[in-house]
Amino acid sequence: MRIAHVRERHAPAGTPWRLAAALGGPAETEPVPARWLDLEAARRRIVHARPDRAHNDARFRTPLTTLDDHLAAGRRIGDLRSIVDDSAATLARSADDDAVLAASDLQFGPPLLGPQSLRDFYVFEAHVATMWRRRGSEVPEAWYRMPIFYFGNVSEVRGPDAPVWAPQGSSELDFELEVCAVVDVSARDLDAASAEEAIGGYCILNDWSARDLQRDETTVRLGPAKGKDFATSIGPWITTPDELASARRTGATGPDLAMTATVHTADGREVECSRGRWSDARFSFGAMLERASADVRLRPGDLIGSGTVGSGSLLESRDGTIGRYLEPGDVVTLEVERLGSLRTSIVARGDVVR
Numbered sequence: 191m192r193i194a195h196v197r198e199r200h201a202p203a204g205t206p207w208r209l210a211a212a213l214g215g216p217a218e219t220e221p222v223p224a225r226w227l228d229l230e231a232a233r234r235r236i237v238h239a240r241p242d243r244a245h246n247d248a249r250f251r252t253p254l255t256t257l258d259d260h261l262a263a264g265r266r267i268g269d270l271r272s273i274v275d276d277s278a279a280t281l282a283r284s285a286d287d288d289a290v291l292a293a294s295d296l297q298f299g300p301p302l303l304g305p306q307s308l309r310d311f312y313v314f315e316a317h318v319a320t321m322w323r324r325r326g327s328e329v330p331e332a333w334y335r336m337p338i339f340y341f342g343n344v345s346e347v348r349g350p351d352a353p354v355w356a357p358q359g360s361s362e363l364d365f366e367l368e369v370c371a372v373v374d375v376s377a378r379d380l381d382a383a384s385a386e387e388a389i390g391g392y393c394i395l396n397d398w399s400a401r402d403l404q405r406d407e408t409t410v411r412l413g414p415a416k417g418k419d420f421a422t423s424i425g426p427w428i429t430t431p432d433e434l435a436s437a438r439r440t441g442a443t444g445p446d447l448a449m450t451a452t453v454h455t456a457d458g459r460e461v462e463c464s465r466g467r468w469s470d471a472r473f474s475f476g477a478m479l480e481r482a483s484a485d486v487r488l489r490p491g492d493l494i495g496s497g498t499v500g501s502g503s504l505l506e507s508r509d510g511t512i513g514r515y516l517e518p519g520d521v522v523t524l525e526v527e528r529l530g531s532l533r534t535s536i537v538a539r540g541d542v543v544r
Contacts, residue, residue: 191271192217192530193257193391194427195299195349196226196291207299209254210291211274217433217528224293229270230254231289232277249273257428258303261490266374267390268430300349301393301428302372306491308342308422309482310368310397313443313473314466316500324505337473337481342397342495343419350425350532355518355539357420360400363516363536367451367464367502367524369444370395371475372428373492378483385479388488391428394524394532395495398422401505401515424493426530433528443474447527449499453512456519463511466499468526 195207208230212223233254236243243250249269254260260270277289312318315329322329332338348354356363374390397418404417437445451464478494501507504515516522518538525531 191268191274191430191433192223192427193267193270193430194226194301195256195303196296197299199295199297201297207256207303209257209260209270210296211270212427213290217429218436221528221530222293226291226293226296227274227277228289228291229273232273235289236273236276243276247272256303257301258491261374264490266490267372267428268374298350298426300347300352300424301426302347302424302491302493304491305344305347305424305493306489308344308347308493308495309339309478310342310395310495310497311337311339311473311478312497313337313471313478314497314499314502315472316466316470317498317502317506320500320506334472337478339478339482339495340414340418342422342493344422344493346419346421348421348423348534350423351534352423353535353537354398354421354423355537355541356516357400357403357416358539360403360417361515362401364399364401364504365451365502365516365522365524365534366397366399366498367449367466368395368397368498369393369449369468369496369526369529370424371479371494371496373479373488373494374490376487376489377479378487379485380476380479380483380488382474382476382480385476385483386431386474388479388483389431389475389494390490391430392434392529393424393428394426394526394529395493396423396522396524396532396534397495397498399503399505423532423534425532429529437528439469442469443471443477444468444496445528447529449502449526450524451502452523452525453516454521454523455512456517459512461511463504463507464499464501466501468496468499470500471496
């Protein structure tokens with residue numbers, strides 16, 4: 191199942207997001223869904239046809255507004271499947287079915303509109319080793335013993351196609367290609383072997399970096415701060431764990447799925463800048479959640495980032511690809527198999543209306 195916030199592409203400013211689920215085949219065979227189900231319209235239809243559903247099941251009594259509200263009510267992402275399944279047998283095939291939305295008509299928002307928190311880990315050795323080589327050092331021994339993370343800034347989380355710009359004082363804007371897990375249950379002191387049961391789904395995460403600001407900040411061994419907190423992009427939707435099951439391999443830390451980053455430059459070049467695999471991670475999301483939940487409570491709506499896949503930034507790849515950091519007019523597309531594509535346009539800071 192894939193869940194998204196959507197609204198009509200040409201809707202008036204301020205139009206609320208609607209919660210939708212992908213229709214059609216699974217992510218493995220239909221990576222870009224052509225049709226989406228408006229879950230609130232579907233819920234109302236089901237209750238009208240079968241009033242007993244609302245009487246017997248709280249999931250059908252409550253209007254579906256946003257995923258954030260759904261999680262705040264104590265419900266899990268997988269609970270939405272009952273509405274999708276109940277609708278499957280009765281969906282009209284006609285184009286005027288108001289519960290069925292054409293993807294071509296839709297704008298997609300952040301899969302979570304207001305995440306509770308963001309912990310971003312650092313679990314791909316190829317990326318970590320490159321970062322430490324640039325400092326003239328080896329990877330610290332502690333990195334191999336435990337997954338390390340920092341807290342990101344949830345006030346600047348953005349969705350697909352929302353523009354990003356270099357922050358004040360920076361001329362070295364970079365992308366970072368990551369996978370993000372969405373926690374959808376309250377949990378504390380998890381065990382790595384079962385911790386992934388607390389994950390309701392996954393999406394792509396772009397952990398934008400201002401490399402020049404970051405470089406200054408890291409000299410004092412604190413941070414990251416302004417080199418990171420200006421933007422984080424997530425999307426394009428949330429894919430539930432069952433969609434990834436066939437890509438899992440015994441003993442692997444994650445599904446064996448490709449992760450790529452492409453930059454369409456302002457001068458018309460389209461360059462693949464990064465390519466890696468989710469299964470290259472040293473630590474699984476279970477291990478990350480064990481570490482994140484030690485002595486503290488995770489909450490529904492918390493985001494857990496994997497850290498950057500090897501080669502997943504221009505810091506690593508620019509010399510052999512576009513030869514520079516990002517500039518206004520560039521378009522960055524991150525893609526992870528079965529999770530979709532996350533596209534972002536780079537604009538000039540002075541062009542942004544805030």
